[in-house]
Amino acid sequence: MTRRTKIIATMGPASESEGVLKDMVEAGADVVRINLSHGSLDDAIDRYRRLRRVEEAVGHPLGILVDLPGPKVRAGAFPEGGSPLDDGAELVVSVGDEHSDADHVHVDHEGLLSDLHVGDRMTFGDGAVVIEVIDTVTDGLKARVVHGGLLQGRPGVHIPSERLRLPTPTPDDLRLLDAFVNEGADMVAVSFVRSAHDIRRVGTEPHPAGPMIVAKIETRAAVENLDGIIESSGAIMVARGDLGAEMPLEELPHLQKMILHRCIALGKPAITATQMLESMVSAPSPTRAETSDIANAVFDGSSAVMLSGETAIGHDPALAVATMARIAERADEEFDYDGWAAKVQRLHESLRSSVDDVVTNSMTNAAWRAAQESGATSIICVTRTGFTVRSIARYRPRSPILGFSTDPRTLRQLTLSWGATPLQLDGAFDIHRQVAQAIETAKAHGLVRTDDLVAVLSGSPDYKGVATDSLRLVHI
Secondary structure, rough: OOOOEEEEEEHHHHHHHHHHHHHHHHHOEEEEEOOOOOEEEHHHHHHHHHHHHHHHHHHHOOEEEOOOOOOOEEEEEOOOEEEOOOOEEEEEEEEOOOOOOOEEEEEEEEEEEHOOOOOOEEEEEOOEEEEEEEEEEEEEEEEEEEEEEEOOOEEEEEEOOOOOOOOOOOOHHHHHHHHHHHOOOOOEEEEEOOOOOOOOOOOOOOOOOEEEEEEOOOHHHHOOOHHHHHHHEEEEEEHHHHHHHHHOOOHHHHHHHHHHHHHHHHOEEEEEEEOHHOOOOOOOOOHHHHHHHHHHHHHHHOEEEEOOHHHHOOOOHHHHHHHHHHHHHHHHOOOOOOHHHHHHHHHOOOOOHHHHHHHHHHHHHHHHHHHHHHHHEEEEEEEEHHHHHHHHHHHOOOOOOOOOOOHHHHHHHHHOOOOEEEEEOOOOOOHHHHHHHHHHHHHHOOOOOOOEEEEEEEOOOOOOOOOOOOEEEEEO
């Protein structure tokens, strides 16, 4: 079985060159993430254009995910080699972006002194260090180290979301977004989402005319407003670093499962992110716990798993991607395909459904059953927007999903969809002509053969709503 779970790799100093990027894609990266929290806009646009050249070189669609910084709060730079903060030590935290050390940490958030109160906690660097405010001092806060560690560079600072009074997306996010909409970005991740209103503030055209909006679930408010956020977004990312700072750690695995299941029920791709192969930033192989973490993310239903520092600053980005690909492919083999479809059906029963939803749910469930019972070698989807592919992908069929479209951006957005192989159709969209063209293209790529039985799923032009309403079994 070929790998079904998709891989997102983050571009960074270790993976800037076109050669390394090409190696990462050939090792298994389906989507490459550009983190806009670092560097200038001009640098980011240059990276984006470099990735388009890599896409042309590898000869198949490559998704690009642009990750907006959001209201990201950072500490002032620590000395080279970092500063250790010991358990129980006391320090002063003040506003500014000057250099920090173990005794005095500067934080670039103007509202720091009014937003935080005695008893509140701040987390640095995805949980590396935790401090608690114990008093106020002139122009600052006095804090005690609850969990010590080494702080290096300019680590992110997590302030509880209910305390942080900053908008999402920020004015700077919207400026960056405009630039990447002009470039034709496939997907845009919105940080620090708290409600569906934050997603609506993005203001881009619905995908595929605009980028697919990926909402990052990393706040308590986002968990509380989850269904509205999922319905307003194109996809969801479980950002476990900040989410783990907002919620009790023992709740995190259960939240991950719940978020993934709600996304899949609503037909939206779901990404599991943060520290999946963290040890491979410096080591040539992962820990046993990391291997299990990736496999469990696959078993939970992740559409994609993401690498961050492992490929951005790691010693061997392509090796990290290849390692994740091996683990995910093996987990895909053991996935509970039969049980998953029944789970999706149960989740559907708990949702309010429009007529279009009922039609799509019924037809995609029928396609899953037809493919399962007939032994169909593949499910061919002909789609304008990718909706049909995402609708059948939530059932996690054993048969490979071949997603055909005339729209290049739709194909790039399908690189995020579980189990989907994006394939180009030529000419204007015409469902009747292009079903035959899709079958011939699949044959030319060696994806189907003469005498195969395939399921063909699409939306007919006669249906007045937006739904997948047509299913055929075709003997080739």
